[in-house]
Amino acid sequence: MKNRLIWPLVALAALLLLNLVVTPSFFALRIQDGALYGGLVDVLKNGAPTLLIALGMTLVIATRGIDLSVGAVAAIAGAVSCVHIGTSDSAGTAFAGMAMALLLCALLGLWNGFLVAGMGIQPIIATLVLMTAGRGIAMLVTEGQIVTVNNSAYKQVGAGFVVLPVAILISLLVLGLVAFVTRRTALGMLIESVGVNPEASRLAGVRSGTIIWTVYVFAAVCAGIAGLMISSNVSAADANNAGLWIEMDAILAVVIGGTSLAGGRYSLTGTLLGALIIQTLTTTVYTIGVAPEVTLVFKAIVVIAVCLVQAPKARAALSFRKVAVPS
Amino acid sequence: GGGTAPSNGGGTITMGFAQVGAESGWRTANTKSIQDEAKAAGIDLKFSDAQQKQENQIKAIRSYIQQKVSVIAFSPVVETGWDTVLLEAKRANIPVILTDRSIDSDDTSLYKTFLGSDFVEEGRKAGDWLVANASGPTTVVELQGTTGAAPANDRKKGFEEKIAAKPDIKVVASQTGDFTRSGGKQVMEAFLKSQPKIDVVYAHNDDMGLGAIEAIKAAGKVPGKDIKIITVDAVKDGMTALANGEINFIVECNPLLGKQLMDLAKKVVAGEDVPARVVTEEGTFTQEQAKTALPQRQY
Amino acid sequence: MTESPPPVVQMRGISLAFPGVKALQDVDFRLFPGEVHALMGENGAGKSTLIKTLTGVHRPDSGQVSLAGADVAFSSPGEAQHAGISTVYQEVNLCANLTVAENILLGREPRRFGGVDFSAMRKRAAEVLARIGVHIDPASSLGEHPIAVQQLVAIARAIAVDCRVLVLDEPTSSLDAGEVAELFRIMRVLRDEGVAILFVSHFLDQVYEISDRMTVLRNGTLVGEHLTAEVDRRTLIAQMIGRDLGALEAIEDAAEKRKTGGPVLVQASGLGRKGAIEPFDLEIRAGEVVGLAGLLGSGRTELARLLFGADRADSGKVLVDGAPLRLRGPRSAIAAGIAFSSEDRKGEGLVADLSIRDNLVLAMQAARGWTRPLSRRTKDQLVEKYLKALDIRPANPDALVRTLSGGNQQKVLLARWLVTEPRLLILDEPTRGIDIGAKAQIQQLVTALAAEGTAVLFISAELEEVVRIADRIVVLRDRRKIAELDGSVTGVDEVVELIAGGAAPEPEKVVS
Amino acid sequence: MTALAQRVPSRFLPVLATVVLFVLAFGVGSARYDGFASGQVVANLFIDNAFLIVLAAGMTFVILSGGIDLSVGSVVALSTMVTASGLQAGWPVPLVIVAVLLIGSTLGLLMGLVIHKFDIQPFIVTLAGMFLARGLCFLISVESVSIKDKTFRAVATAAIELPGGVTITYNVVIALLVVAAAMYVLHRTRFGRTVYAVGGNESSALLMGLPTTRVKVGVYVISGLCSSLAGLLFSLYMLSGYGLHAVGMELDAIAAVVIGGTLLAGGVGYVLGGLAGVLVLGTIQTLISFQGTLSSWWTKIVIGVLLLVFIAVQRTMVRR
Numbered sequence A: 001m002k003n004r005l006i007w008p009l010v011a012l013a014a015l016l017l018l019n020l021v022v023t024p025s026f027f028a029l030r031i032q033d034g035a036l037y038g039g040l041v042d043v044l045k046n047g048a049p050t051l052l053i054a055l056g057m058t059l060v061i062a063t064r065g066i067d068l069s070v071g072a073v074a075a076i077a078g079a080v081s082c083v084h085i086g087t088s089d090s091a092g093t094a095f096a097g098m099a100m101a102l103l104l105c106a107l108l109g110l111w112n113g114f115l116v117a118g119m120g121i122q123p124i125i126a127t128l129v130l131m132t133a134g135r136g137i138a139m140l141v142t143e144g145q146i147v148t149v150n151n152s153a154y155k156q157v158g159a160g161f162v163v164l165p166v167a168i169l170i171s172l173l174v175l176g177l178v179a180f181v182t183r184r185t186a187l188g189m190l191i192e193s194v195g196v197n198p199e200a201s202r203l204a205g206v207r208s209g210t211i212i213w214t215v216y217v218f219a220a221v222c223a224g225i226a227g228l229m230i231s232s233n234v235s236a237a238d239a240n241n242a243g244l245w246i247e248m249d250a251i252l253a254v255v256i257g258g259t260s261l262a263g264g265r266y267s268l269t270g271t272l273l274g275a276l277i278i279q280t281l282t283t284t285v286y287t288i289g290v291a292p293e294v295t296l297v298f299k300a301i302v303v304i305a306v307c308l309v310q311a312p313k314a315r316a317a318l319s320f321r322k323v324a325v326p327s
Numbered sequence B: 001g002g003g004t005a006p007s008n009g010g011g012t013i014t015m016g017f018a019q020v021g022a023e024s025g026w027r028t029a030n031t032k033s034i035q036d037e038a039k040a041a042g043i044d045l046k047f048s049d050a051q052q053k054q055e056n057q058i059k060a061i062r063s064y065i066q067q068k069v070s071v072i073a074f075s076p077v078v079e080t081g082w083d084t085v086l087l088e089a090k091r092a093n094i095p096v097i098l099t100d101r102s103i104d105s106d107d108t109s110l111y112k113t114f115l116g117s118d119f120v121e122e123g124r125k126a127g128d129w130l131v132a133n134a135s136g137p138t139t140v141v142e143l144q145g146t147t148g149a150a151p152a153n154d155r156k157k158g159f160e161e162k163i164a165a166k167p168d169i170k171v172v173a174s175q176t177g178d179f180t181r182s183g184g185k186q187v188m189e190a191f192l193k194s195q196p197k198i199d200v201v202y203a204h205n206d207d208m209g210l211g212a213i214e215a216i217k218a219a220g221k222v223p224g225k226d227i228k229i230i231t232v233d234a235v236k237d238g239m240t241a242l243a244n245g246e247i248n249f250i251v252e253c254n255p256l257l258g259k260q261l262m263d264l265a266k267k268v269v270a271g272e273d274v275p276a277r278v279v280t281e282e283g284t285f286t287q288e289q290a291k292t293a294l295p296q297r298q299y
Numbered sequence C: 001m002t003e004s005p006p007p008v009v010q011m012r013g014i015s016l017a018f019p020g021v022k023a024l025q026d027v028d029f030r031l032f033p034g035e036v037h038a039l040m041g042e043n044g045a046g047k048s049t050l051i052k053t054l055t056g057v058h059r060p061d062s063g064q065v066s067l068a069g070a071d072v073a074f075s076s077p078g079e080a081q082h083a084g085i086s087t088v089y090q091e092v093n094l095c096a097n098l099t100v101a102e103n104i105l106l107g108r109e110p111r112r113f114g115g116v117d118f119s120a121m122r123k124r125a126a127e128v129l130a131r132i133g134v135h136i137d138p139a140s141s142l143g144e145h146p147i148a149v150q151q152l153v154a155i156a157r158a159i160a161v162d163c164r165v166l167v168l169d170e171p172t173s174s175l176d177a178g179e180v181a182e183l184f185r186i187m188r189v190l191r192d193e194g195v196a197i198l199f200v201s202h203f204l205d206q207v208y209e210i211s212d213r214m215t216v217l218r219n220g221t222l223v224g225e226h227l228t229a230e231v232d233r234r235t236l237i238a239q240m241i242g243r244d245l246g247a248l249e250a251i252e253d254a255a256e257k258r259k260t261g262g263p264v265l266v267q268a269s270g271l272g273r274k275g276a277i278e279p280f281d282l283e284i285r286a287g288e289v290v291g292l293a294g295l296l297g298s299g300r301t302e303l304a305r306l307l308f309g310a311d312r313a314d315s316g317k318v319l320v321d322g323a324p325l326r327l328r329g330p331r332s333a334i335a336a337g338i339a340f341s342s343e344d345r346k347g348e349g350l351v352a353d354l355s356i357r358d359n360l361v362l363a364m365q366a367a368r369g370w371t372r373p374l375s376r377r378t379k380d381q382l383v384e385k386y387l388k389a390l391d392i393r394p395a396n397p398d399a400l401v402r403t404l405s406g407g408n409q410q411k412v413l414l415a416r417w418l419v420t421e422p423r424l425l426i427l428d429e430p431t432r433g434i435d436i437g438a439k440a441q442i443q444q445l446v447t448a449l450a451a452e453g454t455a456v457l458f459i460s461a462e463l464e465e466v467v468r469i470a471d472r473i474v475v476l477r478d479r480r481k482i483a484e485l486d487g488s489v490t491g492v493d494e495v496v497e498l499i500a501g502g503a504a505p506e507p508e509k510v511v512s
Numbered sequence D: 001m002t003a004l005a006q007r008v009p010s011r012f013l014p015v016l017a018t019v020v021l022f023v024l025a026f027g028v029g030s031a032r033y034d035g036f037a038s039g040q041v042v043a044n045l046f047i048d049n050a051f052l053i054v055l056a057a058g059m060t061f062v063i064l065s066g067g068i069d070l071s072v073g074s075v076v077a078l079s080t081m082v083t084a085s086g087l088q089a090g091w092p093v094p095l096v097i098v099a100v101l102l103i104g105s106t107l108g109l110l111m112g113l114v115i116h117k118f119d120i121q122p123f124i125v126t127l128a129g130m131f132l133a134r135g136l137c138f139l140i141s142v143e144s145v146s147i148k149d150k151t152f153r154a155v156a157t158a159a160i161e162l163p164g165g166v167t168i169t170y171n172v173v174i175a176l177l178v179v180a181a182a183m184y185v186l187h188r189t190r191f192g193r194t195v196y197a198v199g200g201n202e203s204s205a206l207l208m209g210l211p212t213t214r215v216k217v218g219v220y221v222i223s224g225l226c227s228s229l230a231g232l233l234f235s236l237y238m239l240s241g242y243g244l245h246a247v248g249m250e251l252d253a254i255a256a257v258v259i260g261g262t263l264l265a266g267g268v269g270y271v272l273g274g275l276a277g278v279l280v281l282g283t284i285q286t287l288i289s290f291q292g293t294l295s296s297w298w299t300k301i302v303i304g305v306l307l308l309v310f311i312a313v314q315r316t317m318v319r320r
């Protein structure tokens, strides 16, 4: 397990190195108004929402599910809190707005969990419902406008600094919390067990329904927090574009981190690395000046390269070691 | 309630309008203007949202033909690819009005008229202002719209056309910010680190410009002074920033086409002659103009 | 037997290591045409691995395989099949989503006009099944059938083609005597036609009945090659496990000494489910071992599943300690102290991608809920205890269950339920694929549990085993409970008579 | 645990349920809206979704084998781009067609090989394929390119008259042929049956000696081929090539296949299910455009709700 994480790490290091070569100042850090400022910090800050959503997604995927609705849920969270805050600049309003938003997200997660565990609908379709309708709901809340707010407390969530960006601190906190909860309680094991063999788990007395509800609620709340970050970062709620396609980035981060879409064993550290790799890739594109029309080709090549580096079979093929067929 | 579609013979006009989507505040304002004006003009409006997909627009138009509306209007996302379905409309004797953008077809009989702005011209206006206002060597970074999207292509084209006249002005970096604020902010953050000197930001819409402002502020610089900003659209948030001195120049792209569209529709249905091209009235705003215009801004 | 014909399969100096385990070390193996060759060894000895090395599933680290004198290195089981090696692997390795006919003939289906000819395929599949005495609808999907039938289908697939080498890795582990006899009849026919048959089984009776020669493995190394007629059981067992048979013989005494007749623990009345089992009454007392006997498909598994709440009953009720129990699913059964170890360890038992540790504590943890985790220490103690008690190998709690040998997997499953200290333990084929030493251990364990007051419902295809350890035997036929035999049963014959007695073969269903 | 008598229909139940739902939805539409209950509306469902039908057929193979292909939408875009710019450059039509189909299948082949040989999850590989194909579009041109070729236009605008004054296009005919071919391959050939086997249990299929490599790579080639063919149909439909065509269409294709009762885990499903799924999605859109009074956001919400109603009703029908 530990061993496997070396390769995503290598990939991340290689990407960062590429930046360093092209822009020597990339690693430079300076303190400005009590906050760290520099290329690496940007990677962390902008990667925070993806990381957060990917964390929720990791657990969902571990149960053999998938959640396509996270982007829409993120948009709803941003919309609800910004509309609630409106023109107010009070921290209280901001917190009330955020609390409302997260509560709503938890409900949406319950809804997803109900469709998957209660109705037995395939996760990809069950969450597609909210993926489609959710953006509509977000737009309904904002009436299709971009709602701009000017609230200093709210701004902290996505753009604030306590030495490091608040956003990444929140994400790392959630990461720590999930790691603690899943590894210190039995949740992690039960999630994996449901993901690997649902029927055997049922016969062993595992409450798979409850577990599935839990992970979808968690994923939705993560998406909600990420949505708050995204909207706070630009002090506006954009129902249409906030978190657009972020579910794909999140799934990609999870998968790059070594968790299989077939469910079962998952790695939170892997997801962290995956999210950082994806964000670094995006930042790299901007920094090294890849032309927009080449961007996608560049991304494709990097993604494949990253995966090839990690794939045991690819390495085995290179070093001519024997390959055992799984049985 | 399920609306029914009276055919051309009836007194009321039914218009089928195939909107691109609701991807931006600009578009929402555009939609609202059309809906409001249709009501005011007593036109029965069939509205559909194509969710940014051309094929959905085509499907909607086809269903309007099926429903025998009296006139079809739509904002084509792309210039190309309309011949087949417009030919069907023509065969069904339903007149077509284009809004917002023209189409690329050799057969001009496919539509009656085109009402809308010219994205290339908008780019040119932005370029003109910069050429007039730049002194000495100027480095520009460009925040492009969605890669491949028509407004992005054209606003880039028009801008480049004009600044070519002045070799001092150089676009040193150009990247897509997907027309969104967070895109604009992220790209700008990266530019601020990788470019040693930035004098001007040219953003293909207000939202990316507003994102860039946030990035510039976070980097400890003053938007509008240390780095000048030019954007396109003139939505309310953009105009506010312009009035506050954070943006230096905005090229207007007017979404309020509703009234003109309804007038045209009535004429077209009545069989009157209409000009093949109706350009919307669009201006440009400097900081001073913005201060006076802002109070009456509707969107 | 003189070795006049050259061996059809020859393996020389085969070594293969998995991470942490040397599965095979310098093993030589020969298989001659026209013989049944038994591959012997305890769980984890490397039998299945040797077979997989032969058929191209694994590539050996070193060593050479030759087929009919020519060196071969198959890179996939498909290639081995083309070369004439037909294999039944240990676990049922078929596709549950396909029909029985497709599972038998896929890859060599009859074709017409370039497409698969389904009616010819069904006909052909029915023929092959009939050859081994199975009468099921070839168009039914495989997943609907119990594991034993699936095993028969796998055998049917292997004999559906002409082959020169037939490999059978524990084909009889869940078959009853009738099926086994049928299988042996076919094996003899094939042997007489010159096919070389490699056979693995932990049933010594079967091995002595069918095999001509045997190769013994221990811990991945070759211990010896013998003519079956020339080794007696004691020597063979000593070679396989390096221990004596004493343990096995102690059981019967223990059974004698135990006195039963505790209070009624679980009582089922009129419990039944349409299409699975007719309503039945059953009483299980604390400290009692109740055996379930019946032919394949007689409804034993279904009965057990109803008691455990794995399937919903549509009639009848269950009382525990005299109080009615609402069986809403496995959880309510577990809460009432009932445990159920499934016969299908791969599909319904183990969580293959988790470690031995996690699998061991799964049921207990599930009962406690996720908020009350077992402490690391408790887990380690439990794991250590059961690894030792059941002699699970490798004794590495972090090894993934997927990588264990079949027999060791079965032990892990059993251990999972022992951990929960159930009051009623339902064991469906717990000794399936378990070696002779371990089988003795498990039987001993069951008796010991009963002595401590645990009730056990014991299901096994091996009647001798049931008769030996059960205090009471419930006999099922055609998914109906037909008799209950008290402790006075002395021999297998008595039960066999009941099981078979006048049973008219049901159309379209499994009979032997 | 279904009894013998119910066995056969139970397999077809999801597909059947979807078809029944489609008919029901159509009934509702006819009752509510004038002009809905016409043959042409049905025909339009096929005309407007011909490319999606072809995509869904290809996607069915991939999903049945237990994989997923996210690249299809982008390959459609790339195909339109190659078609348009090829024709613009004056290539003859047959050459363009061959080139497009070749590009699509080659991309599929490459993705399949990477997935199989290096054991990388299909999701990542095809996501990279998605980036690559779309990126290649922009490399060819960031602007949209019109198709002016006479033959192409003639085929695109030609209408085939059916009895009852209903017209369809050649696209529809091609799409239906593809569905028929896919059904034949999947249900009648050894390759097709092996697809099911691999999806049901890959390691078992391998141990059964089936050619899993061929199948695992083959399904991506088929999907690539179908995508490029769908791209050609899309070119005919749009008469243009554009890098932003068919954005997100992979999700539509996957959704259609899954709505049609195919299990994403592999091994269970039918090509016809995909077709039914496409028709259901198409009907939802048609209902909304006939309604014609929904704002942009209500449109999205209503699509979501209708989708929910469809799958929820389908679930309950299948469970019974």
Ligand SMILES: Nc1ncnc2c1ncn2[C@@H]1O[C@H](COP(=O)(O)OP(=O)(O)OP(=O)(O)O)[C@@H](O)[C@H]1O
Binding pocket: A327, C018, C019, C021, C022, C023, C041, C042, C043, C044, C045, C046, C047, C048, C049, C050, C090, C393, C394, C402, C403, C404, C405, C406, C407, C408, C433, C435
């Ligand atoms: N894929 C694998 N990865 C790691 N170890 C493995 C793997 N397959 C088998 N082993 C190990 O190799 C050894 C031999 O296993 P094998 O399955 O050959 O035993 P066996 O003789 O067939 O036993 P049984 O009678 O229980 O089936 C065991 O220690 C097992 O744990």
Ligand SMILES: Nc1ncnc2c1ncn2[C@@H]1O[C@H](COP(=O)(O)OP(=O)(O)OP(=O)(O)O)[C@@H](O)[C@H]1O
Binding pocket: C143, C144, C145, C146, C147, C148, C149, C174, C275, C276, C294, C295, C296, C297, C298, C299, C300, C301, C302, C303, C343, C461, C479, C509, C510, D001, D002
């Ligand atoms: N999932 C299923 N679907 C349909 N029929 C089934 C299913 N499982 C079992 N059956 C049928 O129910 C009957 C009883 O099966 P069961 O597995 O209970 O028998 P058993 O006595 O335990 O035999 P075995 O020796 O196979 O374990 C058999 O005829 C079998 O074909």
Ligand SMILES: [Mg+2]
Binding pocket: C047, C048, C049, C090, C169, C405, C406, C407
């Ligand atoms: Mg074995």
Ligand SMILES: [Mg+2]
Binding pocket: C146, C300, C301, C302, C343, C428
């Ligand atoms: Mg059984």
